Amino acid sequence: MSAPQSGTIIAAFGRHYDVAMADGSTRTGYPRGKRSAYACGDEVTLSDDGQLLGHSERRSLLHRSDAFREKLLAANATQLIVVVATEPSFSDELISRALIAAENQGLRALIVLNKTDLTDALPAAYAVLAPFAGLGYPIVELSAHTSIAPLQTFLVGQVSILVGQSGMGKSTLTNALVPAAAAATREISAALDTGKHTTTCTRLYRLDAAGSALIDSPGLQEFGLAHLGRDEIAAGFIEFQPYIGHCRYRDCRHQHEPDCAIKSAVAQGKIHPRRLQHFAALMDQLAARPNY
Ligand SMILES: Nc1nc2c(ncn2[C@@H]2O[C@H](COP(=O)(O)OP(=O)(O)O)[C@@H](O)[C@H]2O)c(=O)[nH]1
Numbered sequence: 001m002s003a004p005q006s007g008t009i010i011a012a013f014g015r016h017y018d019v020a021m022a023d024g025s026t027r028t029g030y031p032r033g034k035r036s037a038y039a040c041g042d043e044v045t046l047s048d049d050g051q052l053l054g055h056s057e058r059r060s061l062l063h064r065s066d067a068f069r070e071k072l073l074a075a076n077a078t079q080l081i082v083v084v085a086t087e088p089s090f091s092d093e094l095i096s097r098a099l100i101a102a103e104n105q106g107l108r109a110l111i112v113l114n115k116t117d118l119t120d121a122l123p124a125a126y127a128v129l130a131p132f133a134g135l136g137y138p139i140v141e142l143s144a145h146t147s148i149a150p151l152q153t154f155l156v157g158q159v160s161i162l163v164g165q166s167g168m169g170k171s172t173l174t175n176a177l178v179p180a181a182a183a184a185t186r187e188i189s190a191a192l193d194t195g196k197h198t199t200t201c202t203r204l205y206r207l208d209a210a211g212s213a214l215i216d217s218p219g220l221q222e223f224g225l226a227h228l229g230r231d232e233i234a235a236g237f238i239e240f241q242p243y244i245g246h247c248r249y250r251d252c253r254h255q256h257e258p259d260c261a262i263k264s265a266v267a268q269g270k271i272h273p274r275r276l277q278h279f280a281a282l283m284d285q286l287a288a289r290p291n292y
């Protein structure tokens with residue numbers, strides 16, 4: 001037996017992983033035990049016979065969860081990119097949730113508004129994005145069919161994960177940014193045609209030799225944050241921070257309590273009402289949790 005080798009997980013499937021090894025080869029890794037505790041982006045050690053022996057300490061870990069299960073999205077990402085589009089319509093609550101997850105893990109965050117070629121739908125998209133535009137999150141407008149140039153400078157030196165509802169154009173963006181991704185997509189559709197099962201979860205693509213990388217994740221309709229507590233959720237609303245601790249009640253939920261600093265800030269136009277609605281929805285979910 002030779003010594004275990006180290007590598008990086010570049011694709012996470014249900015029960016196995018693709019691991020890019022230092023020598024440039026790709027090997028398949030299998031977790032020990034039933035529960036998969038690895039994510040795309042994890043730096044792992046692999047035994048001779050393909051067992052995953054562990055991962056190094058994560059600089060970040062993105063996951064989403066509901067009351068019943070938790071799903072790891074990516075390890076060691078440095079930037080989260082929420083992809084929305086002029087069409088179909090998208091959920092601004094999902095944007096807030098993704099941003100909270102990013103803030104919680106200390107990731108940079110930005111929003112891509114894709115499909116700007118569909119100009120009729122632009123005003124509506126701008127209106128939905130307005131609450132985020134004022135918060136300092138960059139909003140990069142582009143048409144993935146035409147040019148991905150506006151996004152490129154944001155990717156340099158970052159390990160970026162694309163998240164968003166399906167149909168927003170994440171895969172189109174990835175294919176435009178990474179020629180190898182386009183090839184993988186073709187392989188997958190070919191495999192699907194022949195009836196083979198190829199459920200890709202999340203995939204990491206290297207963008208350059210300096211370590212910039214892009215992670216494409218499958219579309220998500222929900223971004224559950226059941227693994228975060230009340231204070232962690234509140235901390236994810238960056239514009240709330242100056243007001244936190246200034247409500248009359250220490251345990252203020254910022255809903256119906258008197259002398260609420262957050263509600264006052266909303267009334268004064270300093271916090272967008274949609275953002276307080278998103279916060280309230282998260283608090284309701286938290287309260288409905290079995291063991292809260
Ligand atoms: N008009 C237009 N359509 C686009 C653009 N980018 C992607 N699409 C289309 O949107 C659909 C969903 O794209 P896809 O990349 O599969 O979205 P994903 O589910 O987020 O990965 C596809 O039919 C794409 O061709 C764009 O810039 N303009």
Ligand SMILES: [Mg+2]
Binds near residue numbers: 171172217218
């Ligand atoms: Mg896709």
Ligand SMILES: [Zn+2]
Binds near residue numbers: 260
């Ligand atoms: Zn309050």
